[in-house]
Amino acid sequence: MSAVASSGAAPRAIAANVLDAVLYRGRSLKAELAVALPPLLDPRDRALVEAICFAVLRQPQRFQAALDSFLARPLPKRDAKVRALxxxxxxxxxxxGLPAHxxxxxxxxxxxMLGHEHQAxxxxxxxxxxxxxxxxAGDPHAHWPQWLRAQLQADWGDEAEAVLAASAIAxxxxxxVNARRGSRDDYRIRLQEAGIEAVVDPALANALRLDTPQPVAALPDFEAGAVSVQDASAQLVADALALKGGARVLDACAAPGGKAAHLLERDPELQLVAVEIDAARLRRMRTGFARLGLAGRGRLLAADATxxxxxxxxVPFDAVLLDAPCSATGIVRRQPDVLLHRRESDxxxxxALQARLLDALWATLAPGGTLLYATCSILKAENDAQVAAFLARTADAAIEPLDARFGRAVSVGGQPAGHQRLPGEGGGDGFFYxxxxKA
Known part of the structure; x- marks a missing residue:
């Protein structure tokens, strides 16, 4: 696709195309942006497209209700792009709050530009x-499915409203920071020299927080692998595993590969096997490894982990990371279209899939080894209830405590069942560990 020169209309037309695909054709926001953004030459245009799409998808019902109230009759389906625009x-x-004129x-x-001259x-x-x-103003959380709001209320009681509010904030x-390429403190200085302010979180060894997000093209040596974008909660996975040097580790459900890359950046002797069922996602994972200087490290396999x-x-593994497929309800602030796609039946x-993965992968773990079960969900059925059920049916499994960095300790029937971070806590996404x- 040829590059698109900067034009005030161009990013708005692209945003409308993305919103049409996500709102009315069930497509993934992340996938649509991955195709739509690269042709834009100016990083400010790319940032504008993202800002518009996220602003709409965080309050879609508010905007659609306003439009419906302004129209004498609804726009026909063939005009979905005009509606999105x-x-x-x-x-x-x-x-x-952009300048209105x-x-x-x-x-x-x-x-x-979209071919709707007659409706300009x-x-x-x-x-x-x-x-x-x-x-x-409307209800800012009206786009949350009713069944999901009820589930949040059942799981978190008085904290449910805070979860909804935190999930609506950018x-x-x-x-x-890639430990193979330099220290966090050195990279923070490089950011400051580039006019980018970064905050250190002492609980995260390799992390820097940018309160004003930047295009990756503005980050020093991003393409050379000096740094990656990864949420704080996801970075904590490496600490939760607490690996010994040179361990043999399985990363099941490995794509997009950020957690595996983090482990390899920390330990050059790590023996990694990464399994991912989606071959296309595995190819993108290889590309990410190459950028980080990790090409050829570990075995990357396209397979069903079960x-x-x-x-x-x-050959048994010393440790297994199961970052399980889940409802993604802890990352709505980053992927607001989750609420459009998720169904109660999911x-x-x-x-059921999480339970199959736990049972299958436990067999690959060496006696005395560690399995870290993680999700980006905030639903108890996927998290503490899942772990409690696994412990009940697995005689040689025991849960180990984690510290306060990993969120609140949760329990089932008075028995420990993991740790939960809710969206926004510590500045990170909702996450479970x-x-x-293994005895």
């Missing part, structure tokens, strides 16, 4: 009305 226009006015003019021009007047009129009258940008005969050589399928020891 209007939502993008509303988001520019509130909450992004420029935002409206560029959005009207984007309608023409409608776009202009509706955005001018929104500018004059403002948008209704997160900071967390960096993981089908042991297809990939396991029978939960039963996910918990349970370290299990």
């Amino acid at each position: 209007l939502l993008a226009g509303f988001a520019q006015l509130d909450p992004l 420029a935002a409206v003019a560029a959005t009207v021009e984007a309608a023409r 007047g409608l776009v202009n009129a509706l955005l001018r009305r929104a500018q004059r009258e403002g948008l209704p 997160p900071p940008m967390w960096l993981r 089908a042991l005969p297809t990939w396991w050589d029978g 939960l039963a399928a996910l918990t 349970a370290r299990l020891r």
Whole structure:
């Protein structure tokens, strides 16, 4: 795809295309942005596309309700891109607060760019009305499915509203400094020299927090592998595993590969086997390893982790990382389209898969070894209840304590069952950790 020159209309048209795909065609925001952003030459345009898309997807029902109230009759389905563009226009006015004249003019021009010249007047009129009258506040959490809100209430009681509020706030940008390429303190100085302020968290050995997110192109030596983008909660996985030097480690469900890369950056003698069922995601993982100077490190296998005969050589592992497929309810602030795609029926399928993975992978663990079960979920059925059920049916499994860095200790029936971080705690995503020891 050829590069797109900077134009006020161009990023708005691209944002409308992305929103149309995500809102009305069930596509993934992350996947759509991965295709849409690279052709934009100016990093400011890429940042604008992301800002518009996230602003709309954090409050889609608010913007759609406003549009419906402004229209005498709904737009036909064939005009879904115009609808998406209007939502993008509303988001520019509130909450992004962009200069109204420029935002409206560029959005009207984007309608023409998208082939909707005949509706440019409608776009202009509706955005001018929104500018004059403002948008209704509405329920900021109305886009959460009712079943999921009820589940949060059942799981977290009085804290459920705080979870919803934290999930609606744009997160900071967390960096993981590649220990093979330099120290965290040295990289912080390099950021300061580039005009980027970073905050050190003493609980995270390799992390820097940017309260003002930056395009990766602005990060010194990003392409040379000096640093990666990875949330604080995900970086804590390496600490929870607490590996000895040169350990033989399995990373099941390994893509996109950030946690495996973190382990390899910390220990050049680590013996890694990484399994991922999706071959395309595994290829992207190899590309990420190459950027970080980790090409050729470990064995990366495209396989179903539960089908042991297809990939396991029978040699036990000292440690197993199971970052299990889950509802992703702890990362809504980073992936707001999770709420569009998640169905109540998904939960039963996910918990069944998690249980199969736990049972299968336990067989690959050496006596005395450690399995770390982790999810980016905040639902108890996937976390402490899953761990409690595993402990009940697995005679040689015991849970080990973790410290306060990993969030609150949770229990089932008075028995320890892991640690939970809720969204925003410590500046990180919602995440669950349970370290299990094999007798």
